[in-house]
Amino acid sequence: MPRGARKDPRLRRALRLLLLRGRSRPGVKGSELRKILGSDYNKVLMELNGKLSKLGLRVKAVLKRGEEVELEDKEKLEDAWIGIVLSEELVEEDLRSVGWRIDDLAVLASTIVLALSLGGKVSRKNIVELLRTKIPEWRIDVALDRFIKAGYLFEGEKDLIELGWRTYMEVDVEKLIKMLSYRPSKNQSA
Amino acid sequence: MSALPKTIEERIRKRLQEMKEVIEKRQDPFQIDVASVLEDLRLLLEKYGESVFSLDAEAIESVIEIISEQEEWIKVESSLLGIGPILAVLSLKNMDAQDIGRALLSSWTPLVYRDHLTIREIFRGLRYIEEVRRIRKTLGVEEEGTLGFLSRDYLRTLGIMSEEEFNAKISLLSLKVAPLLENNKQVKYWDVILEDSYAKTVENAVLLAFLISRGELSLKIDPESGEVYIVKPDAEEIRKRFSVAIPLSYEEWVKRHAERS
16 A cells, blocks of 8 residues: 555454454344445455565465355355454464463364264264273363363264364364375384 | 577476476366466477477476376375275274374464454443442441351341341241142142242242142143143152152243233
8 A cells, every 4th residue: 555545444443343352242244244244345355464474374264164255255254253362373383372271272173073074963972982091081071171161162962072063163174184195104204 | 490489488397397396286287277377388499499399398397296196196086085084993992192292283274353342241240339338338347358147137238138037938838839739639730830020920939949848849840831740649659759850930930921921
């Protein structure tokens, strides 16, 4: 933008809407943004995305079941949940400031993989059985409760756990499965 | 045939570099448009002939590598759709918690947001502060928070009653229910507990629960309507004791109170 040109005030408004948690979860639905920012709201989001990328952040839009939507795709964007995520993955040293332990992440990763291998739902018992030799049982339960409260997982009837909206927003599930499925053994990688 | 201009050579080298990066970094090989690369090379070869031979050979080598990567990629992707998660579960069994956690870490980009107070929450906070202030004045507790005795009046303000008062209230309720059960086999639960204030209604429900626990009264539920009745307990009912949860929400009280009015 040339120096002195007027900045679109909608840019700051979009940033506010995406950053501030209004209800139980951060982010805004595309249809809500359209009402507030106007019909070309996706252009505002694209401009915002360009500016955020310099800070290591990006605007992400996902549909209910995790399909990521391009900001150009106005039609799909309407139903998508839009938020701001980090554009680069965290490193282990950052975990302390985020409030999760590496053990906690192992619980979430295992739950995601187990749920996907079992058609979308997994019981607490199955998760505990898989992890009990690696992590103390009480810690698994505490971590599961925390992930449910934070929206990463959803616990329905009969203690069956499904993936929550936040997992779809934050975790590249496909990449996780690839990393775990095609993991070279220690001998191979050496 | 003319010599290859510098700009065109640089363009081709840039495309070569892109292909090499895709192979080295194991990125999606389909981001390289192989057809357009081959078309460019064909045009170059036609126009500049021998002068582009070495560049052409280098480019063809990279294209072959990209095509073989694409083949591998398709194999992996198609198998992932079906057996990926199952293979992943098998891997999980042999991995330690740290390695599993690290796998998630490298596929995790957390949301960025700020928590903030809404106007409603601010008012809730103000109300809370106001109530705390009122209680402190009523109790007259010293600023230092030292231990001491609370008078009967303070306890009454807080709604805490003595055992004698509690027993007196239970007796009163018992006396209220007894004549009703003299004339009828059963009395509606809500007819007994319902009062003009919600607090008093809840108090009656608690007292009634004590009378039922002591075995002085019993409950009966109509399976069709779900209506709860208070009855005199007989020996059979005492033997078959059961627990029942009766919701006592404010909304229910408003509804019942309006119906009675």
